[in-house]
Amino acid sequence: MTPALEVAVARSIGEFELDVAFTVESGLSVLFGPSGAGKSLTLALIAGLIRPDTGTIAIHGDVVTDCSRRIHVSTQQRRIGMVFQDGLLLPHRSVLDNVALAVRQVRGRRERRAVAGEWLQRVGAEELADRQPGSLSGGQRQRVALARGLAGDPALVLLDEPLSALDAAVRRELRDVIRGVIISSGVPAVLVTHDAEEAEELGDVVIAYHDGRVTGTRSIERPVRPEPPPGTPGSGERT
Amino acid sequence: MRRKRTYAQTLGGRHKAALLAVTALVGFGLGFGIAHLVAGSIAYWGVVSGPFLVSLRVAIPATVIAGITGVAAGYALAKGRFPGRSVLETLGSLPLILPPTVIGYYLLQVLSPGTRVGGFLTRVVGHVLVYNVIGCIIVATVAAFPFCMRAARAAIEGVDPGVEEAARTMGLPDWRVALQVTLPLARRGIASGLAIGSARALGEYGATLMVGGDIDGRTRTMSLAILDSFTTPERNTMILILVLMAISAMTGVGLLGRSRT
Numbered sequence: 001m002t003p004a005l006e007v008a009v010a011r012s013i014g015e016f017e018l019d020v021a022f023t024v025e026s027g028l029s030v031l032f033g034p035s036g037a038g039k040s041l042t043l044a045l046i047a048g049l050i051r052p053d054t055g056t057i058a059i060h061g062d063v064v065t066d067c068s069r070r071i072h073v074s075t076q077q078r079r080i081g082m083v084f085q086d087g088l089l090l091p092h093r094s095v096l097d098n099v100a101l102a103v104r105q106v107r108g109r110r111e112r113r114a115v116a117g118e119w120l121q122r123v124g125a126e127e128l129a130d131r132q133p134g135s136l137s138g139g140q141r142q143r144v145a146l147a148r149g150l151a152g153d154p155a156l157v158l159l160d161e162p163l164s165a166l167d168a169a170v171r172r173e174l175r176d177v178i179r180g181v182i183i184s185s186g187v188p189a190v191l192v193t194h195d196a197e198e199a200e201e202l203g204d205v206v207i208a209y210h211d212g213r214v215t216g217t218r219s220i221e222r223p224v225r226p227e228p229p230p231g232t233p234g235s236g237e238r239t
Numbered sequence: 240m241r242r243k244r245t246y247a248q249t250l251g252g253r254h255k256a257a258l259l260a261v262t263a264l265v266g267f268g269l270g271f272g273i274a275h276l277v278a279g280s281i282a283y284w285g286v287v288s289g290p291f292l293v294s295l296r297v298a299i300p301a302t303v304i305a306g307i308t309g310v311a312a313g314y315a316l317a318k319g320r321f322p323g324r325s326v327l328e329t330l331g332s333l334p335l336i337l338p339p340t341v342i343g344y345y346l347l348q349v350l351s352p353g354t355r356v357g358g359f360l361t362r363v364v365g366h367v368l369v370y371n372v373i374g375c376i377i378v379a380t381v382a383a384f385p386f387c388m389r390a391a392r393a394a395i396e397g398v399d400p401g402v403e404e405a406a407r408t409m410g411l412p413d414w415r416v417a418l419q420v421t422l423p424l425a426r427r428g429i430a431s432g433l434a435i436g437s438a439r440a441l442g443e444y445g446a447t448l449m450v451g452g453d454i455d456g457r458t459r460t461m462s463l464a465i466l467d468s469f470t471t472p473e474r475n476t477m478i479l480i481l482v483l484m485a486i487s488a489m490t491g492v493g494l495l496g497r498s499r500t
Contacts, residue, residue, distance in 0.1 A: 049404050075407040082408035088401050092423050101419070102409035152410055 001025075002061040004188035005156055009045055009055030009065070018042065018212040021055075024205070028182055028189045032199040033209030039192040042209075043158045046190070047082055048075040060155050079104075081149030081187070083159040087141035089133035095144050096120065096129040102152040119147040122181055139170040146178060150185055157182060159191040163198060175201050272479060283473035289456045290464035291480060294441060296372055297460055298488070301379035302437040308380075309387025309436065310429055314417065316388070317395035335385045339445030346378060346450050375451035375458050382443040383436035390435070394428020395421055430496020434489040441485055 008021035018038040031039040044050045046057055048064065051072055057065040059080070064073040081102070089098045099116035106112055120126045125143040133141065142162050149157050162178065163171045179202050182189045193199050199206050200220065208216040312331055316324065334342055350368040351357040361367055368374055398421050406420045407413075422429070444462040451458035453467065461481045468474045 047408055049407070075404075076410050076412055079410075080408060082405065084401065084405060086401075088399075088405035090402060090406065090420060101406075101411065104410045148409065158408075 003058075004060055005046065005190065006056070006058040007042065007046065009042075009052035009057060011041065011045060011050070011052045013041070016212060018045075020209070020212070020214045022207050022214055022217065024188060024190055026186070026188050027204035028179060028191060028202055029205040029207060030199045030203030031190060031192045031209055032196065032203075032206050033194065033215075035194055036211075037194075037209040038212040039194075039209050040160050043082075043160050043190065043192055046156075047080055047158055048073060048078050079152070079155040081152055081154035081157040083142070083145045083149040083157070083162045085161040086165055087133070087138075087145040089136075089141060089144060089148070091133050093133075094129070095125070095131050095133065095136070098133065098144060099148045099151045102148045105153040116147070116151055119151040120144070122150075122184075123147045123177060137170075138166045139174060142166065142174060143177065146181060150181065150187060154187055157187050157189040159189060161192050161194070164193070164195070171198070178202065275475065275479065283476050286468070286473050287464075287477055287480065290459050290461045290477065293372065293375070293457070293459055294461040294481075294484065297375045297379050297447075298437060298440040298484075301376050301383055301440040302433060302488075304376070305380045305383035305387045305436050305440065306429075306433050309384050309432065310391040310422070312384075312388045313391025313393075313429075313432075314395055314421070316392045331388045332385050334381050339382075339443070340449065342381060343378070343446035343449030346374075346381065346446060350374060350377065350450065369450055370452040370454065370458065372451070372458060375447050375460065378446045378450045379440035379443045382446065383440040386436040386439055387429075387432045390432020391425065391429045394425035394432075397428065398424045427496045430492050433496075434492040437488040437492060438485040441481065441488060 003023040003025055005024035007023070010017070010019040012018070016036075016038070018041055020038065020042060031042060033039055041050070045052050045065070046059075052065060052067060054067045055065070056063060056067070059078060062073075063069075063071055064078050065071060089095070090101070093101065096113055096116055099119055100109070100112040103112040103115045106115055117126065117129060120129055123143040123146050125140060125147060128136065128140055128144060133144070136144065145162070146159075149159070159178070163174055166174065175198065178191075191202055193202070203220055204222070206218045206220060207214055208218070309331075312327060315321070316328055347357075347369065348354050349356050350360065352361040352367055352369070357368070366373065368377065402424065403416055403420055406416045411419065442462055443460075444466075447458070447460060448463060451460075453459050453463050459467070461477055461484070465474055465477045465481065468477065
C-alpha cells in the first residue's frame, strides 16, 4: 500500500541543517522533539511553503517536490489542510467564512457554507459560526482552525503545535477533539509537538527529532475503543 | 455610586470660562464660514460652478486611476522581486520631490504632439493629450500616484505573511489571496493613501497650468481659478469650497477604509 506521505529532504537555514527521511501511513503521526529541532520546518517543506535544498516529498504516491527533477507543486495544488500554532484565521472574515473558503470539493457559496457548517459542528464550534476570529478564545480559535484544515477534503492534514499556545485544561480537552475528529475523518495527519505527554496521547506513530535529524520512530499501541458519535468530538465544557 | 463627570465639570471656574470662550470662538468661526460659503456659493455660483465641476471631472478619475495603478505598484514592490524594482520605486516617488514645474515640463515633453514621444502617443490614442481635461487628469494622476503607491506598499508589507500562507494552504490561488486576504487586510493604509492622493489631485496647480493651460470651462480647476480671482470677492468662496472638498474626499475615503469588508 502506498504511504500517505514519504519525506526525504535536506534544507540548510543559516547554521541549522535539516536532513530527515520518514514515511507516514494512515492515522495520526507525531513529530516530537525539542524546540529548534526542525519539526515545523519539515511541515513547511511538506506544505510547499519552503523549498528544500535537496530531496523528494510524495503525498499518496504523487511527487509534490523533487529537487533533482525541479518539481515543486504549489501549496494550493497539494491538497493539504494545515492547522497553525496560533490559528491564523483570516481576521476580516467570520468563522463560517473562514471554513467555507477552504472548501474545495463543492461549488456554490451556499453549498460551501453548508459543508463548513458541518465541520464546525464536528469540532463542536457550530455556535461560533457568525463570530469574528478576534472575539474567540484560544481554544475556540483552534477548533475553528481544525475545522478549516479538514473542510477542504485534504489528502493530508498538518498540525503545527496546535495546542502549545493554550493553557493546560484547554489542551487536555482539545487533544480529545483533535484525535477524535482526525481519526473519524480518515484523513492522515502529521502533528508537531515538543510535549512528550501530548505526543504519547495523540500519536499512532511518534517520530523523534533532534537537531535536524530523525532519531527514532515508535508505534503506539492503542486499545480499540468505539469512535465518538459525529458532532460530539469532545467532552465537557467547550472552550 | 460615583457619577462620571464631564470634562468641563472637572475644570475650575477660570478654566471653564476659557473653555467656553474657545468653544464660542470655534463655533462662531464655523458658523461664519458655513454662512459665508452658502451665501458666496449662491452669489458667485455662476463664477464658481465652472472650476468646481472641472475639479471634480479631473480629481475623481485621477484618484481612481492613481488608486488602481498605485495599489498594483505598491503590491508589486511589497511582494515582488523583479528586475527594475528599484527603478519603479524611484520613478513612482519622483513626483513627491520634484517641483511641479519640472513635472509639468517632462509631461509636456511626453504628451505634447510637437515632440517625438508625444506625437507618437497622440497618434496611438487618437486624441491630443494637452490643453484639455485629459491632460489635467494625467497631471493629477501623476501627482496622486506616489501617495497611493507608497501607502499601499507600507500597508501590504504590514499584513501578517502567516495569514497569507494559511490562505494558500486553504487552496486559494495567489490572485485570490491578494484580493480576498492581503488587500482587505491592508485596506486602512490603502484608504489613507487614496485620501491624501485625492486631496493632492484636487490641489494640483503648477503642472496642471503647464499641461492643461488655464482655459475657462475646460481646464480651469478650482486651484487655478483661485489665483485668477485673487483680487475678486469670490476667491474666499472658492478657497472654502476647495478646503471642504479636500476634507470631504479625505473623510469619505477614510471611512471606506474603516468599514468592514
